[in-house]
Amino acid sequence: MDFDPVFVSRLQFAFTIIFHIIFPTFTIGLSAFIATLCVMWMRTGREHYRVLARFWTKIFAVSFAMGVVSGVVLSYQFGTNWSRFSAVVGNVIGPMIGYEVLVAFFLEATFLGILLFGWNRVPPWLHTLAAITVATGTLMSAFWILSANSWMQTPAGYEMRDGIAYPLDWLAIVFNPSFPFRLAHMVTAAYLTTSFVVLAVGARYMLAGTHLEHARTMIRMGVAFAAIVAPLQLFIGDQHGLNTLKHQPLKIAAIESHWDGSQPGELVLFAWPDETAETNRFAVTIPHGASIMLTHSWDGLFPGLASVPPEDRPPVKPPFFAFRIMVGIGMLMILASWVGVVLWRRGRLFKAQWYLWPAQHAWWIGFVAVISGWVVTETGRQPWVAYGLLRTADAASPVAANAVATTLVLFVLVYGVVFTMGIYYINRLIARGPQDSAAEMLHSAPLAPSLSEVVPNGRDDRAGAGWPIRASVKPASVE
Amino acid sequence: MESYLPIIWAAIIGFAVAMYVILDGFDLGIGILFPFADRERDRDQMMNSVAPFWDGNETWLVLGGGGMMVAFPLANSIIQPALYVPVIVMLLALVFRGVAFEFRWIGVTSKRHWTFAFAAGSALAAFCQGLVLGGLIQGIDVRNGAFAGGTFDFATPFAMLCGLGLVAGYALLGATWLVMKTEGPVAEHSRRQAKLLLLVVLAFLAIVSVWTPIAFERIAERWFSLPNILFFWWVPAATLLAAFAAWRWLGSRRDVLPFLAAIAMFLLGYLGLLISNFPYLIPPSLTVWDTAAAPATQIFMLMGTLVMLPIIVSYTIFVYWIFGGKLREGEGYH
Numbered sequence: 001m002d003f004d005p006v007f008v009s010r011l012q013f014a015f016t017i018i019f020h021i022i023f024p025t026f027t028i029g030l031s032a033f034i035a036t037l038c039v040m041w042m043r044t045g046r047e048h049y050r051v052l053a054r055f056w057t058k059i060f061a062v063s064f065a066m067g068v069v070s071g072v073v074l075s076y077q078f079g080t081n082w083s084r085f086s087a088v089v090g091n092v093i094g095p096m097i098g099y100e101v102l103v104a105f106f107l108e109a110t111f112l113g114i115l116l117f118g119w120n121r122v123p124p125w126l127h128t129l130a131a132i133t134v135a136t137g138t139l140m141s142a143f144w145i146l147s148a149n150s151w152m153q154t155p156a157g158y159e160m161r162d163g164i165a166y167p168l169d170w171l172a173i174v175f176n177p178s179f180p181f182r183l184a185h186m187v188t189a190a191y192l193t194t195s196f197v198v199l200a201v202g203a204r205y206m207l208a209g210t211h212l213e214h215a216r217t218m219i220r221m222g223v224a225f226a227a228i229v230a231p232l233q234l235f236i237g238d239q240h241g242l243n244t245l246k247h248q249p250l251k252i253a254a255i256e257s258h259w260d261g262s263q264p265g266e267l268v269l270f271a272w273p274d275e276t277a278e279t280n281r282f283a284v285t286i287p288h289g290a291s292i293m294l295t296h297s298w299d300g301l302f303p304g305l306a307s308v309p310p311e312d313r314p315p316v317k318p319p320f321f322a323f324r325i326m327v328g329i330g331m332l333m334i335l336a337s338w339v340g341v342v343l344w345r346r347g348r349l350f351k352a353q354w355y356l357w358p359a360q361h362a363w364w365i366g367f368v369a370v371i372s373g374w375v376v377t378e379t380g381r382q383p384w385v386a387y388g389l390l391r392t393a394d395a396a397s398p399v400a401a402n403a404v405a406t407t408l409v410l411f412v413l414v415y416g417v418v419f420t421m422g423i424y425y426i427n428r429l430i431a432r433g434p435q436d437s438a439a440e441m442l443h444s445a446p447l448a449p450s451l452s453e454v455v456p457n458g459r460d461d462r463a464g465a466g467w468p469i470r471a472s473v474k475p476a477s478v479e
Numbered sequence: 480m481e482s483y484l485p486i487i488w489a490a491i492i493g494f495a496v497a498m499y500v501i502l503d504g505f506d507l508g509i510g511i512l513f514p515f516a517d518r519e520r521d522r523d524q525m526m527n528s529v530a531p532f533w534d535g536n537e538t539w540l541v542l543g544g545g546g547m548m549v550a551f552p553l554a555n556s557i558i559q560p561a562l563y564v565p566v567i568v569m570l571l572a573l574v575f576r577g578v579a580f581e582f583r584w585i586g587v588t589s590k591r592h593w594t595f596a597f598a599a600g601s602a603l604a605a606f607c608q609g610l611v612l613g614g615l616i617q618g619i620d621v622r623n624g625a626f627a628g629g630t631f632d633f634a635t636p637f638a639m640l641c642g643l644g645l646v647a648g649y650a651l652l653g654a655t656w657l658v659m660k661t662e663g664p665v666a667e668h669s670r671r672q673a674k675l676l677l678l679v680v681l682a683f684l685a686i687v688s689v690w691t692p693i694a695f696e697r698i699a700e701r702w703f704s705l706p707n708i709l710f711f712w713w714v715p716a717a718t719l720l721a722a723f724a725a726w727r728w729l730g731s732r733r734d735v736l737p738f739l740a741a742i743a744m745f746l747l748g749y750l751g752l753l754i755s756n757f758p759y760l761i762p763p764s765l766t767v768w769d770t771a772a773a774p775a776t777q778i779f780m781l782m783g784t785l786v787m788l789p790i791i792v793s794y795t796i797f798v799y800w801i802f803g804g805k806l807r808e809g810e811g812y813h
């Protein structure tokens with residue numbers, strides 16, 4: 001069979017990165033949540049928070065492992081599938097990925113060991129510190145990789161010589177025009193997504209009538225955090241869009257499905273964009289709506305898709321529809337979180353079945369919004385991989401299309417298995433629920449008895465070392 | 480200054496690769512030894528002995544790969560397409576062995592499957608890394624600064640040999656790690672395995688040392704011409720010495736020393752490879768200078784690396800120390 005190697009490479013990259021981003025979205029948010037719980041545990045000394053933190057840490061471990069293995073795949077795909085990309089822009093993009101490894105990946109991966117396995121081994125303060133370190137590591141990771149991606153969207157601080165990009169000004173490269181907006185939007189998206197997951201798990205326990213005290217904490221934290229962050233996300237997204245209009249006007253034109261730049265833009269609520277006829281079918285619109293939003297004036301003009309020849313246009317349907325899904329979910333989140341706040345004020349939050357039931361089942365909406373957002377961003381910048389300087393079609397490796405297609409099939413199979421099992425296991429952990437220390441000992445039987453049996457007698461080298469940090473400190477709460 | 484930069488970078492990447500091979504080497508080795516364990520609870524103990532470390536260990540692979548892209552983008556854009564199949568298969572294998580660390584503890588009926596996934600994933604990843612190594616040594620077809628060969632050019636008997644050799648080598652590291660980190664039946668079993676593996680690894684080293692000078696004239700030239708041989712003769716001698724020491728220490732019930740001797744064997748073998756191939760990054764055509772990134776890029780990255788590497792190494796040691804000491808049977812960090 002004959003495939004277009006560029007096309008299958010794109011398909012493969014899109015598949016593997018969509019798979020990957022699911023996990024960072026969750027681990028960025030969850031690590032911050034766990035760190036918060038650990039800090040509350042330290043400050044109040046309440047076992048309740050420790051149990052919750054420990055419960056979420058198990059789920060975190062599973063998600064993190066999937067994030068790591070899928071991320072390692074991606075970092076190699078730049079070389080395997082986009083080798084001309086790394087040859088042309090490697091001088092600029094390379095260091096950002098390098099810094100991500102040095103300041104973020106090692107940090108999170110190493111301290112993860114303490115976070116996951118240190119419960120009975122290190123004192124609470126060190127454990128809390130490890131949780132904070134992991135959360136910080138995920139943020140730094142987002143910082144660098146989003147800087148790299150933003151540079152590809154809005155390149156700055158470089159010059160082209162003989163078809164290769166050379167760095168001129170690192171500050172301009174790292175803080176390129178779209179980076180601050182993208183960083184803020186993505187990190188907020190991760191926190192928002194996670195708060196809806198936490199809320200969903202809380203609602204699940206509440207409806208099932210189990211783990212009630214934990215459920216109340218989770219519902220409260222989920223609702224309160226989302227109520228603050230969801231409106232914020234609307235604001236950040238709006239600023240992000242205005243900035244994109246300045247640097248990638250055609251992306252905005254595709255998002256709005258705006259063909260004719262000489263007319264004011266109407267706000268298209270729904271339509272079926274027809275790329276050959278260069279028009280929208282079945283359109284439901286608000287006249288002048290887009291002009292008002294984007295230019296803040298009734299008759300404001302902004303570029304239309306028809307202003308460039310078809311081969312320079314991005315595809316219209318993916319950004320158009322994905323954008324509507326993302327914004328729709330964003331609005332839904334604002335609504336849902338504020339309804340929750342109102343119920344809370346009236347003291348009915350934990351009794352309102354009609355509210356908790358949908359909340360229990362809506363854990364996935366944030367992930368869909370994140371993936372949709374990335375589809376907007378990435379398809380909207382086509383046909384460029386590095387905007388204005390390298391076309392996607394020129395970035396692929398000289399690898400046989402069949403090899404790429406075969407490995408794509410393998411990726412789909414392997415990720416399919418891993419993802420299904422991952423979700424299944426996370427569900428099982430949730431079904432098992434948070435466990436207080438007594439139950440914990442039953443489940444991880446080997447650890448606890450051997451420690452209590454070993455510690456008093458002193459244990460070959462460990463107790464001998466006499467270091468307070470490592471000397472199997474039992475948290476005060478394990479009784 | 481600028482002509483030294485590529486050398487400095489080659490050293491940094493060489494360091495990352497060596498760290499990876501040793502650290503993830505014993506992790507993967509444990510997976511390779513999985514099928515030969517007697518009981519499921521022995522496997523639990525084996526896996527527990529590396530559970531807190533594997534993620535940090537694997538990150539050195541990302542640093543090696545990322546470092547190539549930073550410092551030698553051209554080489555990166557040639558090597559990776561040329562070794563496309565082994566690299567991708569290795570990544571997929573690492574997916575399985577990585578998630579198995581978590582999934583195996585949660586699965587009840589499916590635990591067996593993740594035991595298998597862990598073992599097969601580790602062995603396959605090690606084998607593919609050997610293929611990559613062999614593929615590099617035997618050379619890549621480069622025209623106009625791009626890979627110009629076929630998908631399966633790498634798959635030669637020599638590369639297969641390197642693959643098997645690396646599997647045995649990692650298993651040796653894993654076995655000596657278990658001697659150091661565990662007690663009871665697992666440690667005793669590993670002690671016996673380590674002795675056997677020592678012999679196997681020596682055999683592979685011997686075959687590779689004979690094969691490469693015969694097959695590749697530049698390597699024969701490098702080692703056997705005067706005065707080179709006067710400088711280099713001690714490398715194979717020291718390797719033998721390390722192997723002998725490991726054998727003795729395994730017999731004399733020392734726990735930590737065999738692991739250190741196995742590491743020494745790996746480092747010496749690695750040094751031998753460097754001697755054979757320096758300064759080529761892609762033998763036999765492209766050197767570190769031909770493929771280096773822009774100096775501005777290498778300098779920018781060097782500043783960060785010189786600051787960060789010592790920090791990374793320190794906290795890595797800290798975490799190994801936190802989880803130091805022996806792991807008894809039935810004991811876990813979970």
Ligand code: HDD
Nearest residue numbers: 023024027064067068071072074075105109138141142538
């Ligand atoms: C917004 C955040 C974000 C984005 C856009 C990406 N990643 Fe990622 N990545 C993370 C956030 C993250 C994370 C939060 O740091 C990790 C750690 C574990 C996890 O679940 O996600 C992660 C893990 C992770 C790892 C494993 C690190 C380790 O060993 O600990 C690698 C090699 C990559 N990623 C590489 C990539 C590449 C090449 C990307 C783009 C093409 C990419 N990631 C997009």
Ligand code: HEM
Nearest residue numbers: 010013014017018021145148149371374375378379385392
């Ligand atoms: C993390 C969330 C991300 C998602 C979900 C995502 C999604 C996608 C999608 C759907 C495509 C295919 C677009 C198309 O072919 O029309 C794509 C392409 C691509 N993206 Fe992203 N992307 C993400 C982040 C990044 C980052 C951080 C980088 C770089 C640092 C990046 C680099 C690329 C490259 C090189 C391509 C290939 C060119 C192409 O196919 O268009 N992406 N991505």
Ligand code: HEM
Nearest residue numbers: 182185189234237238241244327330366369370373374377
């Ligand atoms: C509520 C209104 C929202 C608006 C107006 C909005 C606006 C935007 C715009 C204009 C982009 C494209 C930017 C570009 O490519 O230049 C974008 C991307 C994105 N959106 Fe949204 N967004 C909203 C809500 C959300 C929500 C709720 C989430 C997730 C929970 C989300 C996640 C993302 C992500 C992950 C991207 C891709 C990364 C990026 O470019 O920042 N967005 N958004």
